[in-house]
Amino acid sequence: MKKRFPFAAVLMALFGASFFIVPLIATFYFSLKMTRGELGFAAYASVFNSADFLNTILYSTIASLIAILIGAIIIVPTAYWVRLKVPKLRPVVEFISLLPLIVPPVVLVFGYIRLFGSNSWLPLTASTFGTDVLLVVGYVVLSMPYMFRAVDNGMAAIDISTLTEAAESLGASRLRTITTVIFPNVRAAIISGAFLTFSISVGEFVLASLLNRPAFGPYLVQLGQDRAYEPAALAIMSFGFIWGCMVLMQMFATRKPGQRWLLRLTTRPAQRARP
Amino acid sequence: MTLDASAPSADLGAPIPRTSGLRMIGWNWLGVTPFFLFAFLFLIGPVLYLVAGAFQNAEGAFTFDNIIALGSPNIVASFSLSIRLSLLSALMGAVAGLLLGHAVILGGLPVWVRNAFTTFSGVASNFAGVPLAFAFIATLGRLGLVTVLLRDLFGFNLYATGFNLFSFVGLSIVYLYFQLPLMFLIIAPALDGLKTEWREAAEILGASRRQYWQMVGLPVLTPTILGCFLLLFANAFGTLATVYALMGSGFDVVPIVLFQQIRGNVLYNPNLGYALALGMVAIMGVSNTLYLILRNRAERWQK
Numbered sequence: 001m002k003k004r005f006p007f008a009a010v011l012m013a014l015f016g017a018s019f020f021i022v023p024l025i026a027t028f029y030f031s032l033k034m035t036r037g038e039l040g041f042a043a044y045a046s047v048f049n050s051a052d053f054l055n056t057i058l059y060s061t062i063a064s065l066i067a068i069l070i071g072a073i074i075i076v077p078t079a080y081w082v083r084l085k086v087p088k089l090r091p092v093v094e095f096i097s098l099l100p101l102i103v104p105p106v107v108l109v110f111g112y113i114r115l116f117g118s119n120s121w122l123p124l125t126a127s128t129f130g131t132d133v134l135l136v137v138g139y140v141v142l143s144m145p146y147m148f149r150a151v152d153n154g155m156a157a158i159d160i161s162t163l164t165e166a167a168e169s170l171g172a173s174r175l176r177t178i179t180t181v182i183f184p185n186v187r188a189a190i191i192s193g194a195f196l197t198f199s200i201s202v203g204e205f206v207l208a209s210l211l212n213r214p215a216f217g218p219y220l221v222q223l224g225q226d227r228a229y230e231p232a233a234l235a236i237m238s239f240g241f242i243w244g245c246m247v248l249m250q251m252f253a254t255r256k257p258g259q260r261w262l263l264r265l266t267t268r269p270a271q272r273a274r275p
Numbered sequence: 276m277t278l279d280a281s282a283p284s285a286d287l288g289a290p291i292p293r294t295s296g297l298r299m300i301g302w303n304w305l306g307v308t309p310f311f312l313f314a315f316l317f318l319i320g321p322v323l324y325l326v327a328g329a330f331q332n333a334e335g336a337f338t339f340d341n342i343i344a345l346g347s348p349n350i351v352a353s354f355s356l357s358i359r360l361s362l363l364s365a366l367m368g369a370v371a372g373l374l375l376g377h378a379v380i381l382g383g384l385p386v387w388v389r390n391a392f393t394t395f396s397g398v399a400s401n402f403a404g405v406p407l408a409f410a411f412i413a414t415l416g417r418l419g420l421v422t423v424l425l426r427d428l429f430g431f432n433l434y435a436t437g438f439n440l441f442s443f444v445g446l447s448i449v450y451l452y453f454q455l456p457l458m459f460l461i462i463a464p465a466l467d468g469l470k471t472e473w474r475e476a477a478e479i480l481g482a483s484r485r486q487y488w489q490m491v492g493l494p495v496l497t498p499t500i501l502g503c504f505l506l507l508f509a510n511a512f513g514t515l516a517t518v519y520a521l522m523g524s525g526f527d528v529v530p531i532v533l534f535q536q537i538r539g540n541v542l543y544n545p546n547l548g549y550a551l552a553l554g555m556v557a558i559m560g561v562s563n564t565l566y567l568i569l570r571n572r573a574e575r576w577q578k
Contacts (some may be wrong), residue, residue, distance in 0.1 A: 111321025
């Protein structure tokens with residue numbers, strides 16, 4: 001085949017690019033029009049001046065961070081243990097960690113409300129604290145597929161059994177091996193999974209709404225019903241936020257153990273080039 | 276439920292005290308207990324509770340009534356709406372993603388174009404939910420920028436053509452914003468897997484471009500494309516926040532009906548709600564399982 005100008009390909013790429021970009025430009029432009037007759041950042045100022053915005057974003061951030069912490073505490077030792085000692089259980093653990101992709105959030109929270117209802121054996125929904133716990137636990141469950149995969153990939157990149165044997169022959173206890181040898185080596189993988197979890201759970205709507213928590217997702221929906229320009233501003237900001245999370249996730253996912261942090265920011269190795 | 280949750284620890288609690296080797300097995304099981312305990316309590320337990328409830332009546336006796344009640348007209352209508360919407364958006368996503376992938380990856384464009392699309396797709400495939408709905412309201416809503424520009428610059432009234440963002444078709448266009456990038460991301464490895472040797476061999480044997488795609492390219496890609504289609508279908512089927520933010524609670528896809536049911540028992544039968552949840556999980560489960568099977572089949576070619 002002769003090399004000719006890839007006309008159709010360019011056309012298709014342009015079409016795809018404009019489908020992606022036009023809504024962003026439109027939303028950004030729309031968000032600038034709050035003050036009649038001029039363009040400005042009034043909608044953004046209005047968002048940041050709202051106490052509800054600050055309270056809900058703070059609540060969701062804290063809930064997400066706790067969920068990430070609990071997720072890491074459950075997933076890291078499990079992934080380590082399964083690889084090292086009970087590889088037979090690996091398919092089972094992997095299957096369970098993928099289950100949240102099959103169980104929609106609305107079904108999961110339905111189960112929570114019934115199973116942990118106010119007159120059940122463990123009445124978590126009866127108290128504010130209990131409901132907060134359920135929300136955080138729900139976020140841990142929703143993040144399990146991503147967290148497990150990130151950590152498991154991280155474990156695959158290092159030689160766990162040699163590291164463990166080395167630590168043990170130097171007299172380290174099991175706990176010490178995990179906290180001072182394994183954990184630092186998969187830290188980048190955990191952080192990579194954490195950013196994905198964070199981007200999912202901060203704006204999460206279904207769980208927060210049905211558990212009736214003052215989180216960011218329900219606030220967003222309410223705002224969408226009450227206001228015109230602020231939602232556009234928030235859409236742009238959340239796109240930027242997700243972008244940031246994804247860039248950081250990618251950065252940590254490709255980072256090798258022991259690699260320097262600052263170097264990474266200045267010289268970035270070429271992304272997967274085509275073979 | 277208590278029994279379920281404590282079952283794994285009961286297994287570990289009784290290691291046969293014979294040799295040190297066997298005691299190690301006991302310890303090894305213990306290491307994964309926290310994970311299993313957590314999963315049973317907060318993932319498997321709640322789902323099993325709903326599944327059990329789907330087969331019980333209000334008094335707790337076994338019955339198929341709830342499953343039969345899934346056949347009532349309004350529930351069938353919402354399943355049908357959900358399935359049709361998911362099929363349409365998965366079809367649009369799969370076709371557009373395949374065309375885009377083909378253009379960007381195999382079309383002879385510079386590598387930076389591909390990298391840009393890959394990065395952007397990673398972000399856009401996660402840009403779902405409420406903010407996505409806001410973005411499209413600002414774009415294609417009645418006062419959206421594109422609607423207004425079309426009207427003012429070209430005198431073209433989009434809404435006079437019958438188009439409405441807050442409709443079945445409008446919603447599937449909104450879904451396309453996360454379906455297309457997802458398709459692009461998951462089809463890319465398969466497109467990379469099409470070996471140059473195959474095309475060269477086909478060309479040497481005198482095949483035209485069209486014949487190559489018809490007889491080599493597409494047949495190799497078919498399991499991947501079908502698998503991706505199912506993944507997109509499941510992705511759309513489980514979407515709730517985007518619909519809710521765009522349409523409110525009036526658009527009766529299955530997740531919205533369940534959402535309303537949890538809020539205020541709109542079905543007037545809690546156990547019917549359980550059956551609805553079971554139906555959702557079944558559909559998600561089947562499409563995801565088929566996806567995994569097809570993916571395994573497709574990987575044959577990528578060795």
